[in-house]
């Protein structure tokens with residue numbers, strides 16, 4: 469529906485890359501189906517934001533070994549994104565700018581919010597930079613992208629979901645599509661492959 473519209477970027481825009489980490493890619497401990505396919509698409513968006521000198525922020529799942537979301541500790545997930553391990557590193561072919569801001573999240577044993585905004589200073593950093601609109605993509609659609617988008621909207625930001633740069637776990641069939649519907653219902657705009665023009 470929106471697929472051929474173009475958007476003008478402004479100085480109030482920021483790009484947020486959610487959890488593009490080895491454990492969520494094929495071969496990782498919590499591999500998201502086709503998770504690697506978001507990398508080249510996000511690289512394209514990174515290039516556009518970098519060229520405009522707009523903020524690029526990368527969140528990372530940053531769990532301690534005793535994290536409550538792990539099966540070992542009563543949770544539902546295999547052990548993943550343990551602090552300082554290869555699985556927690558960003559995808560090797562993700563072209564992060566040198567000045568990327570990294571937000572570590574769910575980094576205490578009892579917190580599993582799936583959101584870049586919970587118990588982090590993401591909101592404060594965005595406000596300090598004067599950001600009003602967030603372009604959000606990454607992994608996974610039905611968990612950390614969903615919760616980061618919903619919190620971003622709650623925090624008062626306009627949110628644009630980069631639908632071509634996100635993939636779902638789909639623990640239950642349809643979870644990814646349902647998550648997209650929830651984000652849109654909450655007020656997110658969704659784009660796929662639009663040209664982001666320089667509106668500064």
Ligand code: VGL
Nearest residue numbers: 487529607608611612613
């Ligand atoms: C995520 C499951 C568990 C995510 C994080 O980044 O979407 N999913 N932890």
Ligand code: ZN
Nearest residue numbers: 529537548549
């Ligand atoms: Zn996690």
